[in-house]
Amino acid sequence: MDRLLRLDNIEKSFPGVKALDGVNLEVTAGRVMGLVGENGAGKSTLMKVLTGIYKRDGGTLEYLGKEREFGGPRQSQEAGISIIHQELNLLSELSIAENIFLGREKVGFPGRILWADMYRDADKLLAKLGVSHSSRTRLGDLGIGEQQMVEIAKAISFESHVIIMDEPTDTLTATETEALFAVIRELRESGHGVVYISHRLKEIFEICDDVTVLRDGQYIGESAVGDIDEDQLIEMMVGRKLEEQYPRVAVEPGQVSLEVSDLCGPRLSNISLAVREGEILGVSGLMGAGRTELMKALYGAYPVESGTISMQGNAIGIKSPQDALAAGIAYISEDRKEDGLILGLSVKENMTLTALSDFCSVTGHIDQAKEREATDRYIDAFNIRTPSRAQEVGNLSGGNQQKVSIAKGLMDRPKVLILDEPTRGVDVGAKKEIYQLINSFKEDGMSIILVSSEMPEILGMSDRILVMHEGSICGEFSAEEADQENLMACAIGRSRPIDEPRKETA
Amino acid sequence: MSAAQASNGQKRRVSIKDRLIQQKTLIALVVMIVIVSFLNPNFFTTGNILNILRQTAINAVMAVGMTLVILTAGIDLSVGSVLALCGAVGASLIAAELPIVVAVGAALGLGAVLGGMSGLIIAKGKVQAFIATLVSMTLVRGLTLVYTDGRPISTGFTDTADAFSFIGTGYMLGIPVPIWIMVLTFAAAWYLLNHTKLGRHIYALGGNESATKLSGINVDAIKISVYAIAGFLSALSGLIVTSRLSSAQPTAGYGYELDAIAAVVLGGTSLMGGKGTIMGTLLGALIIGFLNNALNLLDVSSYYQMIAKALVILLAVLVDTKSK
Numbered sequence: 001m002d003r004l005l006r007l008d009n010i011e012k013s014f015p016g017v018k019a020l021d022g023v024n025l026e027v028t029a030g031r032v033m034g035l036v037g038e039n040g041a042g043k044s045t046l047m048k049v050l051t052g053i054y055k056r057d058g059g060t061l062e063y064l065g066k067e068r069e070f071g072g073p074r075q076s077q078e079a080g081i082s083i084i085h086q087e088l089n090l091l092s093e094l095s096i097a098e099n100i101f102l103g104r105e106k107v108g109f110p111g112r113i114l115w116a117d118m119y120r121d122a123d124k125l126l127a128k129l130g131v132s133h134s135s136r137t138r139l140g141d142l143g144i145g146e147q148q149m150v151e152i153a154k155a156i157s158f159e160s161h162v163i164i165m166d167e168p169t170d171t172l173t174a175t176e177t178e179a180l181f182a183v184i185r186e187l188r189e190s191g192h193g194v195v196y197i198s199h200r201l202k203e204i205f206e207i208c209d210d211v212t213v214l215r216d217g218q219y220i221g222e223s224a225v226g227d228i229d230e231d232q233l234i235e236m237m238v239g240r241k242l243e244e245q246y247p248r249v250a251v252e253p254g255q256v257s258l259e260v261s262d263l264c265g266p267r268l269s270n271i272s273l274a275v276r277e278g279e280i281l282g283v284s285g286l287m288g289a290g291r292t293e294l295m296k297a298l299y300g301a302y303p304v305e306s307g308t309i310s311m312q313g314n315a316i317g318i319k320s321p322q323d324a325l326a327a328g329i330a331y332i333s334e335d336r337k338e339d340g341l342i343l344g345l346s347v348k349e350n351m352t353l354t355a356l357s358d359f360c361s362v363t364g365h366i367d368q369a370k371e372r373e374a375t376d377r378y379i380d381a382f383n384i385r386t387p388s389r390a391q392e393v394g395n396l397s398g399g400n401q402q403k404v405s406i407a408k409g410l411m412d413r414p415k416v417l418i419l420d421e422p423t424r425g426v427d428v429g430a431k432k433e434i435y436q437l438i439n440s441f442k443e444d445g446m447s448i449i450l451v452s453s454e455m456p457e458i459l460g461m462s463d464r465i466l467v468m469h470e471g472s473i474c475g476e477f478s479a480e481e482a483d484q485e486n487l488m489a490c491a492i493g494r495s496r497p498i499d500e501p502r503k504e505t506a
Numbered sequence: 507m508s509a510a511q512a513s514n515g516q517k518r519r520v521s522i523k524d525r526l527i528q529q530k531t532l533i534a535l536v537v538m539i540v541i542v543s544f545l546n547p548n549f550f551t552t553g554n555i556l557n558i559l560r561q562t563a564i565n566a567v568m569a570v571g572m573t574l575v576i577l578t579a580g581i582d583l584s585v586g587s588v589l590a591l592c593g594a595v596g597a598s599l600i601a602a603e604l605p606i607v608v609a610v611g612a613a614l615g616l617g618a619v620l621g622g623m624s625g626l627i628i629a630k631g632k633v634q635a636f637i638a639t640l641v642s643m644t645l646v647r648g649l650t651l652v653y654t655d656g657r658p659i660s661t662g663f664t665d666t667a668d669a670f671s672f673i674g675t676g677y678m679l680g681i682p683v684p685i686w687i688m689v690l691t692f693a694a695a696w697y698l699l700n701h702t703k704l705g706r707h708i709y710a711l712g713g714n715e716s717a718t719k720l721s722g723i724n725v726d727a728i729k730i731s732v733y734a735i736a737g738f739l740s741a742l743s744g745l746i747v748t749s750r751l752s753s754a755q756p757t758a759g760y761g762y763e764l765d766a767i768a769a770v771v772l773g774g775t776s777l778m779g780g781k782g783t784i785m786g787t788l789l790g791a792l793i794i795g796f797l798n799n800a801l802n803l804l805d806v807s808s809y810y811q812m813i814a815k816a817l818v819i820l821l822a823v824l825v826d827t828k829s830k
Contacts, residue, residue, distance in 0.1 A: 299720075301719070301720055320722075320724075321719065321720055321721070321722040322722045322723075322724060324722070325722040331720065333717075333720060338714070338716055338717070339716050339717050339720050340717055340720070341714070341717055342709075342710050342713035342714040342717050342718065342780070343713070343714065344713040344714075344780045344781055345709060345710060345713055345780070349706060349709070349710070353706070353710055353718070353721045353723070354721045354722050354723075356703050356706060356707075357703065360702075360703045363702075364702040364703040364704055365701055365702055366701055366702060366703060366706065368701070408721070412722075
C-alpha cells in the first residue's frame, strides 16, 4: 500500500485550550479515510493544521515520504492536498470554467486569457465527473450539489493526491449524494487518497474504507470500517455507551394552544393544524416542502395572504415577530448563524436579547445583576459548556450555540415553541441533551412544533406527525402508526407506502 | 471548582485583551503628547490643553453620533451639513431675540428630525446608508445656502446673543463649557450603549440584522433612532460653533463627517458594525485634536498637515488590523 500522508502525534494549543493532543491520521492511495468525532473534537483544527492555516505546536507531518511544513492553504494545495469546505468557496457570477481556474487562468501574450483552452480543459474535467453542464454555464445557475461537483473538479485540476471533504453531503439531496459517492469511488480507483469528514455514520459505513475517531482533541483510534459496527463507533466517539437515543416522555396533552386554519401565502396553501399543551407536533417533509416558510409565517417573518391563526381560541393577527412573541410563540431558526445568533456578542447578550424588556426598567435601564443571574441559570440548566457568560457565542461549538439559541427563545417564556432543525450540525452527545430539554418543556406543558429532516428524530420525539409536500400538509400520523416508509411515501407525494401494492383502483 | 477557575481565567484574559486594544490608542496619544512636549514647551500647558479639548469637542460630539450609526453597520455623511443648517437656524432665532431655550431647542429638534429622516429613508426605503446620507448631505447643504442666502448670519449684539455665547465661550469651574458638553455627551452615550436596551439592540443590529429582526426587535425603529441621535448631536456641535463665533457660516462643518468617521475608526470601531466602544471614539477624537494642534505648534504648513494626518490615521488603522 502506498502511503500518501501521515500526521503523527500532532499537538496544537490555543490560549487555555489544548485543541489537539497527540492526534494521528494516515491517508493511503486508493482508500477513503473517514474522520469522525463530535463537534469540538478537533477535526477542523486538524485539517487547518494540515493545510497550514494553523502552525502546529508539535508532531510530524509526512507527505509523499518527506517531512513537510505548509505555510498556508495555497502551498498545501499546490503540493497536492485539496480541501473542499462545508461552505463552498465559489463565485456564483462567474462561469464554471472561470471558477475552476480562478487565479490560475491560462494566459497567452500579452496577458490575454486563452478562453478556448480553458473551456476545453474544464469541459474534460466535468465530463470525467459526469456533470452534464457546459463549463460556460454561470455557476449560480447550478444546484448546490452540482456546485459541489465543481469544487471537486477544481480540486482534481490541481492534480491533487489527497482530497479532503468536510461534511460534503450536508446540503445535498439523496441523488446528489449518490453522484458524489460515485465520484469518490472513482477517485479511489484512480489512486487518490480521500479524507471524508462527516457526522452521518451511515455514510461513513457506505463510502469509507477506514475510519479515524477523535474525541476532545485526542486520538481515540483507527479501524477498518469492516471491523466495526455503528454502536462501537458511537461509543468511541462519545466515550460512553449510548442508551436510548430518544427518551420519550408520556404527557397527557392539555388544551389546544395554537390553531391554524386555511393559511395561505407564497408557496403555502391551505394549511390547517393545531397543537396542544404538552404535545410535540413533528413536521416532516423534504427540503423545499415549505416547512420553514410555514414556521416563519406562524412567527410573522413570512408573508401570509389569508387564513387565521388563533391562540387558546382567540384569533390573533401576526404581522411581525414582535406580534408572535407577544402572543407567546417563539421560533428557533434552522440557521443559527444567519438568523439565530449574533456571533460577535456574548452568551449573555444573545440569551437575553428576545426577552430583554423583562430585565429593563421603564426607562430602558438593564438590570445587569438580574440578567446575569438568569443567564447563569440557563447555562446551568442547559449544561452549556462555555468558559463564562461573557464568552463570544461564535467561539462555542455547534451544539452549545444551539442551546444558547434555544435558551434565547425560552427566556420569553413562550407557550408555543417552534424548533426548526434543532439538531442540525450538532454532535451525538449534545443531540441527546437537546432532546431531553425538549422533553422537559413538554412536561412543563409547552406546545412544541418540531421540524426536522431526520426521520429517526421526528419518529422518536413526536406525539403526532404532519408531513408537508409542495407547500401543503399532505398527511397526519400518530406516533404509533408512523414509520419511515409511510412518512417518506407521503413526503414525496404518494398517497400510499412505497412498497405496498395498490389494492383498489378508483 | 475547576470550572470556576476556568471562568475566572477567561474573564481576566478577555478584559486584558480589551484593555490592551484600548490602551493602544491611549499609548499612541501619550507618546505623541510626550514627544511634542519636548519639541515645543508651549504644548503641555494648562491653557493649551484646555484649548485643544475645547476645539476637539466639536468633532467629538459629532463622533459620538457617528459611533452609534457605525455600530449599526451604517454611516452618516450628512453630519457636517446638518451642523451648518442647525447652526444657521439657531443663529437667526437668537438674532430674532427668541428665548435661548426656544432657539436651542428648535435647532436641536431640527437636527434630530433631519437625522431621523435619513434614518427613515434607510429603514423604510431600504436605501443604503451611504447613498441616503449622501443625498441628505447635499440636500441639507443646499437648504443651508438657501436659508442663509450664502451669507453668514450674525447672532446680533443683544443680551440674548451675549447669553447664547456662553455655550461656546463660557467657563464653568474654570473649564470651558464645550468641554463640559463633550464630557456629558460621552457619559450619556456610554450609559446608553452599556446599560440600556437600545444600546444592546444597537450592537445586536450591527452584528446580525436578520437574527435581530427574528428576535422580535423593531429594527427600523433602532435605525431611525441612531440617525436621529446623530442629527441631534450634529446640531449640538453646530450650536457650539455658532455660539463661539457669534455667527453661523453657510459653509460651516464642511468635510466634518470625515473627521468624525476618522475618530470612530481610530477608536477601533468596526465599519462592519457590531463592535466598538464609545471610549475608543473619545481617544480617537483626542488624537485628531492633539495632532492638529501639535502640527500647528511645530509650524508645519497646513498643506503638510493634511498629509501628516492621513498618515497617522493610516498607521493607526494598520496597527489595529494587524493586532486583530
